[in-house]
Amino acid sequence: MLTPRQARxxxxxxxxxxxxxxxGVALIVVQQGLAAGPDEFWMLAWVxxxxxxxxxxxxxxxxxxxxxxxxxxxxxVPPAGETIPNSGHWSR
Numbered sequence: 001m002l003t004p005r006q007a008r009x010x011x012x013x014x015x016x017x018x019x020x021x022x023x024g025v026a027l028i029v030v031q032q033g034l035a036a037g038p039d040e041f042w043m044l045a046w047v048x049x050x051x052x053x054x055x056x057x058x059x060x061x062x063x064x065x066x067x068x069x070x071x072x073x074x075x076x077v078p079p080a081g082e083t084i085p086n087s088g089h090w091s092r
Contacts, residue, residue: 001073022056
């Protein structure tokens with residue numbers, strides 16, 4: 001399990017790896033568009049940006065965030081002002 005501080009440091013490389021995979025797919029598609037000609041390339045680039053990159057980034061951010069939250073160790077002591085249930089204190 002990771003501490004919250006460690007999870008912040010792990011988030012960036014995981015996000016970079018996921019975005020690199022998206023960019024790899026995009027480069028293959030762009031290469032196909034360049035082979036077709038300049039007009040088709042620009043149309044393909046815009047379609048690729050709105051169909052693959054934008055939704056991909058919007059889906060990857062919450063998925064990677066949820067993964068980091070599941071791997072993060074949560075504190076056992078609550079912040080100041082909260083009560084600890086069943087801690088042996090007399091109840092009123």
